[in-house]
Amino acid sequence: MNLLLFAAHERTPQNTLILPVQDRRATHITQVLQLQLGDTLEVGQINAGIGQAKILAINSQHLILDLLSLNQAAPPALPVTLILALPRPRMLARSLEHMVTLGVKHLVLLHTARVQKSYWQSPELKEEKIAQHIQLGLEQAKDTVWPHITYAPLFKPFVEDVLPEIIQGKKALFAHPHSQQACPRGLQEACVLVIGPEGGLVPYEVDLLTQAGLEGVHLGPRILRVETAVTALLARLF
Amino acid sequence: MNLLLFAAHERTPQNTLILPVQDRRATHITQVLQLQLGDTLEVGQINAGIGQAKILAINSQHLILDLLSLNQAAPPALPVTLILALPRPRMLARSLEHMVTLGVKHLVLLHTARVQKSYWQSPELKEEKIAQHIQLGLEQAKDTVWPHITYAPLFKPFVEDVLPEIIQGKKALFAHPHSQQACPRGLQEACVLVIGPEGGLVPYEVDLLTQAGLEGVHLGPRILRVETAVTALLARLF
Numbered sequence: 246m247n248l249l250l251f252a253a254h255e256r257t258p259q260n261t262l263i264l265p266v267q268d269r270r271a272t273h274i275t276q277v278l279q280l281q282l283g284d285t286l287e288v289g290q291i292n293a294g295i296g297q298a299k300i301l302a303i304n305s306q307h308l309i310l311d312l313l314s315l316n317q318a319a320p321p322a323l324p325v326t327l328i329l330a331l332p333r334p335r336m337l338a339r340s341l342e343h344m345v346t347l348g349v350k351h352l353v354l355l356h357t358a359r360v361q362k363s364y365w366q367s368p369e370l371k372e373e374k375i376a377q378h379i380q381l382g383l384e385q386a387k388d389t390v391w392p393h394i395t396y397a398p399l400f401k402p403f404v405e406d407v408l409p410e411i412i413q414g415k416k417a418l419f420a421h422p423h424s425q426q427a428c429p430r431g432l433q434e435a436c437v438l439v440i441g442p443e444g445g446l447v448p449y450e451v452d453l454l455t456q457a458g459l460e461g462v463h464l465g466p467r468i469l470r471v472e473t474a475v476t477a478l479l480a481r482l483f
Numbered sequence: 484m485n486l487l488l489f490a491a492h493e494r495t496p497q498n499t500l501i502l503p504v505q506d507r508r509a510t511h512i513t514q515v516l517q518l519q520l521g522d523t524l525e526v527g528q529i530n531a532g533i534g535q536a537k538i539l540a541i542n543s544q545h546l547i548l549d550l551l552s553l554n555q556a557a558p559p560a561l562p563v564t565l566i567l568a569l570p571r572p573r574m575l576a577r578s579l580e581h582m583v584t585l586g587v588k589h590l591v592l593l594h595t596a597r598v599q600k601s602y603w604q605s606p607e608l609k610e611e612k613i614a615q616h617i618q619l620g621l622e623q624a625k626d627t628v629w630p631h632i633t634y635a636p637l638f639k640p641f642v643e644d645v646l647p648e649i650i651q652g653k654k655a656l657f658a659h660p661h662s663q664q665a666c667p668r669g670l671q672e673a674c675v676l677v678i679g680p681e682g683g684l685v686p687y688e689v690d691l692l693t694q695a696g697l698e699g700v701h702l703g704p705r706i707l708r709v710e711t712a713v714t715a716l717l718a719r720l721f
Binding site for chain 2: 321473476
């Protein structure tokens with residue numbers, strides 16, 4: 246936790262933050278960072294500024310922080326809309342943290358032929374689980390800007406009806422091992438990137454994405470796990 | 484498992500591979516891939532070629548594969564020596580798989596001030612545990628070339644006495660958030676890359692690496708977890 250992240254509604258009218266001692270953030274402050282009364286730490290308000298807070302009180306029930314200036318901006322976001330075939334639950338959790346840490350703010354989780362239908366019923370997709378991973382990723386990167394996640398459980402309608410609007414005026418790519426073109430480096434423009442599932446996109450899906458105006462790009466002959474591919478593609482593109 | 488990887492000593496004089504049915508690779512073939520008698524699959528011999536094998540027999544005790552041609556080469560390795568501050572055990576396991584999948588063949592695990600001494604006693608460092616992660620990484624990438632891992636439990640002697648020889652004639656970098664220089668992209672030359680621990684390198688370590696002739700490079704303002712940083716740095720450099 247490089248930044249203590251809190252929500253606007255947690256801020257009191259006295260401009261303090263009162264955390265129950267069992268709160269994960271409170272135990273991190275007292276047990277991992279071992280901070281004491283009067284110490285300061287970096288804090289950020291979700292979708293707002295970053296600054297310092299000072300420990301005003303620690304008692305058996307609460308840890309109270311005085312919020313000082315919160316006038317620093319969050320680090321720049323990646324200019325990308327990432328469209329990811331829904332990974333299996335454990336992979337989703339880790340991939341989410343990588344993506345959020347790297348600065349992805351627009352994510353679409355997509356159904357494709359090789360996504361198991363059961364993944365859509367996973368408890369990892371519950372709002373509170375997704376929110377946990379987002380919070381951890383933002384805390385890691387010292388970021389406060391909450392990403393938008395949407396769901397596209399039907400491939401064809403998404404690609405034919407929704408995707409054309411999303412890619413309007415942007416570089417539009419899909420990662421696919423057998424593409425002609427190597428993934429570009431150091432893009433200076435906004436980009437839409439589709440990443441397939443373990444096992445890849447099927448030919449019909451590749452055709453549909455190509456018809457929709459996306460270009461296939463590869464990362465070389467090695468087949469990467471989804472969570473490795475997500476980080477590798479983002480690091481190479483931006 | 485994109486490639487069934489086996490060791491030279493597992494190959495019989497009849498050019499077959501006899502796997503006990505409990506072997507992880509055998510259960511993958513029968514249960515995940517659901518292959519049958521006569522089906523073929525991709526196989527590779529450690530530190531040798533890649534090719535096809537055909538299922539000759541499946542009985543209650545063994546799965547027998549006929550090794551056909553093994554004349555394809557492994558994918559190219561990354562021209563990098565990666566020197567990584569020993570991560571905490573779970574992070575080490577995942578980072579190893581990322582690195583091996585991406586094609587790292589020379590890895591040094593290094594002690595630094597912010598590496599907890601207890602990490603060196605972790606069961607994750609046992610040879611068989613390390614070998615498991617390497618095997619999974621190679622199978623994922625369809626690679627057969629076993630990487631070399633060495634250990635440097637003393638920072639100063641390593642940096643002063645060993646590192647100068649390793650970096651001879653190569654680009655030599657260390658990743659550090661507050662460096663002046665952004666990490667280069669698409670290197671066409673051999674490279675030595677030092678990656679610090681969670682919490683970073685301490686100033687004394689930065690000084691020693693700089694004196695040894697390495698340049699600090701950063702990946703922007705975001706603080707990445709070690710496993711994200713490893714993949715991101717390798718994907719950007721090569």
